[in-house]
Amino acid sequence: MFEITREVLTADQVAEAVRAPDCGGVVTFLGTVRSPSRGRTVLYLEYEAYPEMAVRKMQQIAEEIRERWGITRVAIRHRVGRLEVGEASVAIAVAAPHRREAFEACEYAIARLKRIVPVWKKEVWADGEEWIGWEGTEEVQPVGAPAARA
Amino acid sequence: MRVRLRYFAGAREAMGRAEETRDLPAGTTVGALLGQLRAEEPRFARLPADMMVSVNFEYRAPDHLLAEGDEVAFIPPVSGGR
Numbered sequence: 001m002f003e004i005t006r007e008v009l010t011a012d013q014v015a016e017a018v019r020a021p022d023c024g025g026v027v028t029f030l031g032t033v034r035s036p037s038r039g040r041t042v043l044y045l046e047y048e049a050y051p052e053m054a055v056r057k058m059q060q061i062a063e064e065i066r067e068r069w070g071i072t073r074v075a076i077r078h079r080v081g082r083l084e085v086g087e088a089s090v091a092i093a094v095a096a097p098h099r100r101e102a103f104e105a106c107e108y109a110i111a112r113l114k115r116i117v118p119v120w121k122k123e124v125w126a127d128g129e130e131w132i133g134w135e136g137t138e139e140v141q142p143v144g145a146p147a148a149r150a
Numbered sequence: 151m152r153v154r155l156r157y158f159a160g161a162r163e164a165m166g167r168a169e170e171t172r173d174l175p176a177g178t179t180v181g182a183l184l185g186q187l188r189a190e191e192p193r194f195a196r197l198p199a200d201m202m203v204s205v206n207f208e209y210r211a212p213d214h215l216l217a218e219g220d221e222v223a224f225i226p227p228v229s230g231g232r
Contacts, residue, residue, distance in 0.1 A: 048159055050156070053204055120158060120159035131226070
């Protein structure tokens, strides 16, 4: 299960998608909208994705996890649209035969997601708004002829 | 050659549109296209310099050659406030 959705995310949905007889542990992660963020009170967030590419990159992460930890099952869902403080923006579940791989692979999944899955969030405060990265990927250097900054 | 361009987040706001189709000369690279857009649209030029570009859903370097039918997306890591 790899998807961009406008629906509410729960840990149960992704956990159920990865449970399997040969897996003795399921680790889930929910990323939630936090306020304050960087010292400012957040009213809400707007998430936007490049869905076709985001889903491919989620599948790539699952393949990387399989290569590194062997038998694993991975589910990743990312929500887009307007999210209120406290709501989940991303849900990840990893199932593995033993808990250690499941914990490690789940941490790897969220770290990789933030680097290679094209999803953006705009923080909206009482007095303004700003697009927040997305950390960028190390795989290809940015196409950076230096541009003038505002 | 015809390519489809897609803009996201701050890039979409800077260009004032989410996508378009363009005719480009054969031999156009990712870097050349980015330079062309920066020259056309000052707001696009003011986006952070570390813009990523994907071609057919893979991140590509500036010297990557574009081809007929490619889907090129502009993926700003961070966009400026306003």
